Structures are given as structure tokens and as C-alpha cells.
Amino acid sequence: MRRLEYEAYAALAEREGEGIVAEAVAKYGVQHAACIHRIGDLALGEMAVWVGVSSRHRAEAFAACRYIIDEVKHRVPIWKKEHYVDGDSGWVNCERCAQPGAHESHADQIVTPLAEGAHGHDHAHAHAAMTPQHALPDFSRQIALPEVGAAGQQRLRAGSVLVIGAGGLGVPALQYLAAAGVGRIGIVEGDVVEASNLHRQPLYGVADIGKSKAAVAAARLRELNPEATFAVHAERAGAGNLVDWLARYDVVVDCSDNFATKFTVNDAAVILGKPAVFASVYQYEGQLQVYLPREDWPCLRCLWPEAPRDGLVGNCAQAGVLGPVPAVLGAMQAMQALKILLGLPVEGAPALHVFDLLGMHWRTLHAARNPACDHSPRELQTDAIDPAALELAYPTLAAAFASGLTLVDIREPWERARDVPAGPIEWHLPLSAFLQGSTALPREGRYLIVCAHGVRSLALAGHLRALGYPAVYSLAGGLAAVSA
Amino acid sequence: MKKITLQYFAVLREQAGCSEERLETAAATPAELYEEVRARHGFTLPLSMLRVAVNEEFRDWSSPLESSDRVVFIPPVAGG
Numbered sequence: 226m227r228r229l230e231y232e233a234y235a236a237l238a239e240r241e242g243e244g245i246v247a248e249a250v251a252k253y254g255v256q257h258a259a260c261i262h263r264i265g266d267l268a269l270g271e272m273a274v275w276v277g278v279s280s281r282h283r284a285e286a287f288a289a290c291r292y293i294i295d296e297v298k299h300r301v302p303i304w305k306k307e308h309y310v311d312g313d314s315g316w317v318n319c320e321r322c323a324q325p326g327a328h329e330s331h332a333d334q335i336v337t338p339l340a341e342g343a344h345g346h347d348h349a350h351a352h353a354a355m356t357p358q359h360a361l362p363d364f365s366r367q368i369a370l371p372e373v374g375a376a377g378q379q380r381l382r383a384g385s386v387l388v389i390g391a392g393g394l395g396v397p398a399l400q401y402l403a404a405a406g407v408g409r410i411g412i413v414e415g416d417v418v419e420a421s422n423l424h425r426q427p428l429y430g431v432a433d434i435g436k437s438k439a440a441v442a443a444a445r446l447r448e449l450n451p452e453a454t455f456a457v458h459a460e461r462a463g464a465g466n467l468v469d470w471l472a473r474y475d476v477v478v479d480c481s482d483n484f485a486t487k488f489t490v491n492d493a494a495v496i497l498g499k500p501a502v503f504a505s506v507y508q509y510e511g512q513l514q515v516y517l518p519r520e521d522w523p524c525l526r527c528l529w530p531e532a533p534r535d536g537l538v539g540n541c542a543q544a545g546v547l548g549p550v551p552a553v554l555g556a557m558q559a560m561q562a563l564k565i566l567l568g569l570p571v572e573g574a575p576a577l578h579v580f581d582l583l584g585m586h587w588r589t590l591h592a593a594r595n596p597a598c599d600h601s602p603r604e605l606q607t608d609a610i611d612p613a614a615l616e617l618a619y620p621t622l623a624a625a626f627a628s629g630l631t632l633v634d635i636r637e638p639w640e641r642a643r644d645v646p647a648g649p650i651e652w653h654l655p656l657s658a659f660l661q662g663s664t665a666l667p668r669e670g671r672y673l674i675v676c677a678h679g680v681r682s683l684a685l686a687g688h689l690r691a692l693g694y695p696a697v698y699s700l701a702g703g704l705a706a707v708s709a
Numbered sequence: 710m711k712k713i714t715l716q717y718f719a720v721l722r723e724q725a726g727c728s729e730e731r732l733e734t735a736a737a738t739p740a741e742l743y744e745e746v747r748a749r750h751g752f753t754l755p756l757s758m759l760r761v762a763v764n765e766e767f768r769d770w771s772s773p774l775e776s777s778d779r780v781v782f783i784p785p786v787a788g789g
């Protein structure tokens with residue numbers, strides 16, 4: 226490029242410019258502000274825009290400067306014509322100037338007085354290289370926000386997020402993080418796409434059924450932002466891999482669907498001192514909590530010192546869910562993660578946010594750091610008992626009876642009344658009795674725990690093993706699997 | 710007797726059959742209040758697996774209850 230030419234719709238440009246300067250003075254409480262935009266011919270390297278702010282405090286001066294330059298580029302009707310060495314030329318709407326990657330020098334230019342030179346545009350070179358400009362995402366609508374601006378966009382581009390789970394929460398979280406221009410995103414998800422996922426995970430389609438979610442998600446997200454890097458970890462997150470992975474990212478967003486993973490993510494974030502954004506849903510409800518690596522900030526374990534065992538809270542049958550419920554929570558996770566990357570305040574005080582989307586209530590429950598909770602660097606705890614070693618499968622209930630194990634039916638009385646098993650089950654001890662601390666079951670026996678679908682029985686088997694019962698197993702798939 | 714607004718979430722809401730109720734109680738603490746409603750609604754979760762918030766702050770189960778307090782019983786959830 227040889228030179229630049231600026232052309233303005235002068236009357237409107239001056240009116241809009243004066244408005245922007247007045248807004249900046251009012252918004253940031255600075256004493257005076259002024260802005261000059263040159264028009265006509267400029268040689269490369271010449272100053273095009275000058276912004277000056279006088280203020281008692283530096284922070285307000287910088288913020289006002291940034292506001293003025295971002296707004297000028299977005300709102301003031303000034304066009305720039307780039308004249309290339311080969312004699313070609315093209316008009317560039319100045320709103321385009323705010324595109325990251327197209328103009329990387331913004332981040333360094335938030336100074337007082339602020340001068341923006343006629344540096345020319347990288348997308349002019351891209352133009353020369355025959356890459357169509359519309360092939361890249363345009364972030365101007367978010368750069369227009371004073372809290373984002375060109376500098377914020379650059380922070381997003383330099384930022385990285387590890388997303389655990391690419392399901393109901395993970396899909397919208399991933400989509401909005403990628404769409405916002407986050408430069409590097411890791412996707413941890415071991416599952417494949419199933420037909421029953423699509424109603425709440427519309428990133429996938431019927432043609433993807435049976436394929437790795439992490440791989441499909443990465444391919445779709447690349448279409449949203451071809452400039453970003455996507456790392457695919459097509460396996461389950463656990464104590465063995467999380468710390469290594471998370472060490473390479475700025476923020477972790479937990480979109481997993483089980484307590485074991487959530488608490489492992491929590492511990493990895495606490496150990497590494499990384500911000501973490503947690504969410505969970507149950508039917509029409511969602512919970513959202515952010516962990517920040519600060520002395521006074523509670524983690525997940527501060528709130529739930531006894532990490533819940535999967536299957537012990539909730540019902541055996543898979544809980545139903547409407548797609549928008551995890552979508553709302555996943556989008557909120559993306560919002561919190563973007564605020565963290567942008568360096569914006571995440572929230573006034575640490576809290577668990579509880580949403581009821583059926584009744585449309587949102588409660589903010591303030592939580593405090595639990596001094597008994599250990600936030601010091603340490604090894605990650607691993608689950609000593611492999612759940613697979615706790616499950617026994619039988620083709621029929623008669624085969625289960627013939628196994629020699631003592632059967633313990635832990636369904637609640639109302640469930641048992643509805644579905645009486647055909648055979649002599651020795652013990653009827655509802656799960657709720659165990660949870661209230663019942664010690665009726667003698668420790669020395671060999672037991673096969675049964676429930677409706679095998680979720681609660683597996684959880685209780687793990688719980689009883691941890692309490693010192695040496696030979697407790699869970700009937701795989703529950704009574705539903707042997708009722709035929 | 711204290712007038713309390715009580716809110717339930719997740720499996721507690723399912724078992725109670727409502728998300729909110731107003732009641733008059735002699736319970737001195739959230740723990741006593743939970744025992745009272747647990748018997749009435751047949752809640753299966755023990756207190757140790759829940760948290761309680763009073764007037765939008767997480768509290769100890771043994772903290773004192775006052776009239777017109779808003780109490781939330783909340784279990785952890787993990788769905789994603």
C-alpha cells in the first residue's frame with residue numbers, strides 16, 4: 226500500500242463525533258476530551274486520528290480514550306480508500322478497522338494522548354492474496370461495546386478456554402466462545418453423538434449419530450472461526466489427564482454431567498489457580514457457580530464439603546430435560562468465561578445462582594470461603610474403586626438369585642408396590658434409609674444391591690465399599706435389565 | 710410461631726410437589742425446619758447432602774430462624 230485517502234460526510238461526522246466526546250466525558254467523569262480525525266490524503270505512517278483526555282486519574286483517561294476511538298470507528302461516517310502499489314485501490318468502511326487480525330496495533334494504542342497512525346490494513350494484503358474478506362468472522366458488533374473494544378477483542382483472540390463436556394451445556398458454551406473469537410479452545414468429551422442428544426445439542430445432526438462429539442464439534446466450530454485453534458480430547462476427563470490439559474488454558478468451563486468429573490475439575494482448577502465456570506441442570510432448573518483463584522473465593526467443595534456420589538441424589542430413571550434449559554445455562558457459562566478473559570468483574574460477590582425456568586425465578590445465594598476447605602497445591606484425589614468392578618450382570622432375575630449373593634432391594638416402598646419382583650428378595654431397605662445412616666445391613670454378608678435401573682444401586686455399592694463393606698455389588702441395569 | 714417462606718429445588722421440589730410454600734413453624738433452626746417438612750413431604754435426602762440458604766445467604770443448619778425469613782433448601786445437581 227502506498228497511501229491512504231479519508232473521506233467524510235462532514236456534517237454528520239462532526240455531530241456524531243461531538244456526541245461521542247460528550248458521552249465519554251459523562252461516562253467516565255473526565256475533565257475534558259477532544260478528538261480530531263484527518264481527512265484527505267495521508268502518507269503511510271502519518272497520524273490519522275488524535276484523541277486527548279485530561280483527567281485526575283489515569284484509568285478513567287485510558288477508558289475514555291478507548292471509548293472514543295472505538296465509537297469513532299464504529300459510528301462516525303468516515304471512509305478510507307487504500308491505494309496499493311500496483312495501482313489498485315479500494316474503500317474500507319472504518320467500522321472494519323475494528324476487526325482483530327485485520328488491525329492488531331490497537332491493543333498497544335490505548336494511551337493518552339492517543340494517536341492512530343495510517344498503518345494500513347492487513348486485510349488489504351489478504352485482498353491482494355485473493356482471500357475473500359467475508360471468509361473471516363467480523364466481530365464489530367461486540368467490539369462496539371465499550372467493555373470489549375478492539376483491545377478486548379485482542380484479549381479474546383489471545384485467550385484460551387478448556388471446555389469439559391460437549392453436551393447440553395457444552396454445545397452452547399462452545400458455540401458462543403468460538404463465535405466470540407476466543408483464540409484457542411479445548412474440547413474434552415469421550416461420548417459419541419446419540420439420537421436422543423439432538424433435542425438439546427443442536428450443533429449435531431442426524432448424520433453425526435455414532436461419531437465422536439468432540440471431533441464433530443471441532444469441525445463445526447472451525448466454520449464459525451477458521452482462525453481459532455481447536456484441540457480435541459475425545460476421552461473422559463479424570464484425575465489422570467485434567468491437570469496436564471488445564472495447565473495449558475486460561476479458563477476451564479465445566480459442562481460435565483456427573484459429580485465425579487465436576488469435583489475433579491474443581492480440584493484441578495484450585496490446584497492450578499485457574500478460574501472455573503461450573504453449571505448443572507436438573508429438569509427445569511440450573512445452577513451456576515464461578516470459582517476465581519482468590520484467597521477469599523469459595524470453590525465447589527467449600528459449598529459441598531461432602532462431594533456427592535453420582536446416583537445418590539436424584540432419581541434412578543434418567544431425568545428429563547427441555548433443550549433450552551441447558552442452553553440458557555451454557556450460554557451463561559460462555560458469558561462468564563468471556564468476562565474472565567476480558568478482565569471484567571465477574572460478579573460482585575461469590576454466589577451460587579439458581580434458576581428455575583419453569584417458574585421463572587432466579588435466586589442468587591451468596592456463598593463464603595470455607596476455611597476448612599484445602600486450597601493448597603496438592604495431588605489430585607482419585608476414586609480408589611473402579612465402578613466397573615462393582616457391577617455384576619445377570620441375564621435373568623433367577624440367575625441373580627442363583628449367584629449366592631444376598632439380594633438387597635433399595636427402591637422406595639412406593640416403587641416396590643408398583644413393581645413386585647418375582648422372587649425371594651431377602652432385604653428391602655430403601656436408599657433413603659441408608660442415607661439416613663441405617664446400619665441394619667450386617668457388614669460381613671455378600672450382597673447384590675438392586676434398584677430400578679442400576680444407577681442408585683451402583684452409587685450405593687460404592688458408598689458401602691467406602692464404608693468398609695468388603696463384598697457389595699450392584700445389579701447392572703437394575704431390575705429393568707432382568708425383568709424379561 | 711414464625712412465618713417462613715420456603716423454597717425447594719430439584720428432587721426436593723419433585724417430592725414436595727411444589728416449588729414454594731409459606732408456613733408457620735416453631736422450628737428454631739433450618740435443621741429443625743427440614744425435619745418438620747421432611748416428615749410431611751417424605752423427602753429421601755438426608756440433611757448432610759443439602760445446603761440451606763436464608764435470605765439469599767448460605768447458612769449453617771444450626772443458625773437461628775427469624776419470622777419472615779426466606780429459606781431455600783437445595784441439593785447439588787450434576788446434569789449437563
Ligand SMILES: [Zn+2]
Pocket residue numbers: 523524525526527528595598599600
Ligand atoms: Zn474450597
